[in-house]
Amino acid sequence: MTESKSMALYERAKKILPGGVNSPVRAFDPYPFFVECAQGSKLYDADGKKYTDYCMAYGALLLGHAHPEILTAIKTQLPRGTLYGTPTELEVQFAETLSNVSPCMEMMRLVNTGTEATMHAIRAARGYTNRKKIIKFDGCFHGSHDSVLVKAGSGAATFGVPNSLGVPQETTQNTIVLPYNDIDALENVFKVEGANIAAVIVEPVVANVGLILPQKNYLPSLRKITHQYDSVLIFDEIITGFRLSLGGAQKYFDVKPDLATLGKVLGGGFPLAAFGGKKQIMQNISPAGSVYQAGTFSGNPVSVTAGIAILNHLTKNQNQIYPTLEKHTSELKKALTDQAATYKLPLQVHSIASLYQIFFTPQDITNYTHAKQSDTALFSAYFHELLKQGVFIPPSQYETCFVSTAHTKDDLKFTINAFDKALCVAAKTRNPS
Numbered sequence: 001m002t003e004s005k006s007m008a009l010y011e012r013a014k015k016i017l018p019g020g021v022n023s024p025v026r027a028f029d030p031y032p033f034f035v036e037c038a039q040g041s042k043l044y045d046a047d048g049k050k051y052t053d054y055c056m057a058y059g060a061l062l063l064g065h066a067h068p069e070i071l072t073a074i075k076t077q078l079p080r081g082t083l084y085g086t087p088t089e090l091e092v093q094f095a096e097t098l099s100n101v102s103p104c105m106e107m108m109r110l111v112n113t114g115t116e117a118t119m120h121a122i123r124a125a126r127g128y129t130n131r132k133k134i135i136k137f138d139g140c141f142h143g144s145h146d147s148v149l150v151k152a153g154s155g156a157a158t159f160g161v162p163n164s165l166g167v168p169q170e171t172t173q174n175t176i177v178l179p180y181n182d183i184d185a186l187e188n189v190f191k192v193e194g195a196n197i198a199a200v201i202v203e204p205v206v207a208n209v210g211l212i213l214p215q216k217n218y219l220p221s222l223r224k225i226t227h228q229y230d231s232v233l234i235f236d237e238i239i240t241g242f243r244l245s246l247g248g249a250q251k252y253f254d255v256k257p258d259l260a261t262l263g264k265v266l267g268g269g270f271p272l273a274a275f276g277g278k279k280q281i282m283q284n285i286s287p288a289g290s291v292y293q294a295g296t297f298s299g300n301p302v303s304v305t306a307g308i309a310i311l312n313h314l315t316k317n318q319n320q321i322y323p324t325l326e327k328h329t330s331e332l333k334k335a336l337t338d339q340a341a342t343y344k345l346p347l348q349v350h351s352i353a354s355l356y357q358i359f360f361t362p363q364d365i366t367n368y369t370h371a372k373q374s375d376t377a378l379f380s381a382y383f384h385e386l387l388k389q390g391v392f393i394p395p396s397q398y399e400t401c402f403v404s405t406a407h408t409k410d411d412l413k414f415t416i417n418a419f420d421k422a423l424c425v426a427a428k429t430r431n432p433s
């Protein structure tokens with residue numbers, strides 16, 4: 001293997017950063033490429049190679065890299081100050097706009113990351129109900145805080161640590177894990193534990209073990225059962241927010257949770273997240289109430305300015321943006337399905353709105369147990385050939401691919417050509433003769 005700048009940077013990085021990265025999902029064999037810059041649908045690495053990007057910072061960049069409207073907005077804000085430690089009109093304007101587009105967000109608090117958002121949403125639910133237990137679903141990922149690092153997806157699934165070391169069993173004993181898409185299992189637990197369950201937290205569409213869609217009536221049933229037992233239903237919309245629709249999964253499926261978490265797309269490429277929902281729950285947050293939550297960087301004016309810019313852009317252009325994204329994603333799905341048939345590869349392709357993922361298995365996939373039956377060696381062969389061809393997707397079977405508004409018709413054509421080569425390599429990996 002010839003020495004590349006990325007390879008040398010990875011060797012250097014491994015000496016100072018655990019695994020050479022600042023988030024595990026970024027590491028892959030033999031070494032990840034190191035990015036120099038990005039624009040639109042493209043990433044450019046330290047060795048001058050160009051990639052058409054379907055990782056899009058794990059879904060955060062709905063408008064692609066370095067979108068001009070966001071750049072213009074933050075250039076106006078930067079000389080006015082980057083952090084104040086006091087309230088701003090920007091935060092109020094942003095929250096009002098967000099409340100208008102997000103069905104459940106009567107009241108909210110701004111934070112920086114999805115991890116913070118889900119941690120505080122769970123605390124708010126526990127404070128409100130005065131109950132301890134929560135229910136999460138096998139393979140759902142809600143960030144890297146203690147009470148949800150149980151049978152978690154994303155990097156925790158990829159690297160085989162769904163239950164992390166360092167998380168006390170005393171904490172996770174209050175987290176009940178159930179299979180996704182299984183209403184009977186949920187009902188049975190509620191019959192026994194209903195009075196102790198503060199919240200059910202769910203990715204309405206699971207996007208952290210590949211992509212798994214809710215079966216018909218699943219989300220309405222979650223809503224019904226949580227109502228029945230006065231438990232708080234939390235939709236973790238860190239991925240689905242602004243991807244399924246401007247109003248997220250709650251609008252797309254017409255199911256209103258009590259609380260929701262938003263992040264990723266929300267900040268237009270800057271660290272910004274929010275948790276919020278019913279006023280009667282959110283007004284218990286300090287200093288209005290006794291559920292404590294705080295943050296030095298929360299609602300910082302640069303992120304919020306970028307957030308206002310993206311919300312305005314999406315509001316203005318939603319009728320054009322969402323149908324186009326869905327059409328482009330469907331084109332990719334169709335190409336993968338047709339090519340898999342040509343190469344006689346057993347393949348499931350799941351997609352919704354601007355999200356898609358493939359699974360190398362003949363089985364239907366409705367939960368994480370099914371997803372684990374997918375052939376990850378074939379996925380790895382497919383991923384590495386795509387990379388060689390100049391198409392970057394998240395490097396793990398247990399992630400999801402994201403189409404952005406920056407992807408052009410030419411990008412799709414280029415990608416479909418690369419898919420063909422990658423599936424051909426996967427087919428040869430399966431049948432080496």
Ligand SMILES: Cc1ncc(COP(=O)(O)O)c(C=O)c1O
Binds near residue numbers: 115143154208263264
């Ligand atoms: C559904 C979901 N919730 C929460 C998180 C955590 O968000 P963050 O990485 O911003 O902490 C993620 C991250 O991928 C996610 O996919």
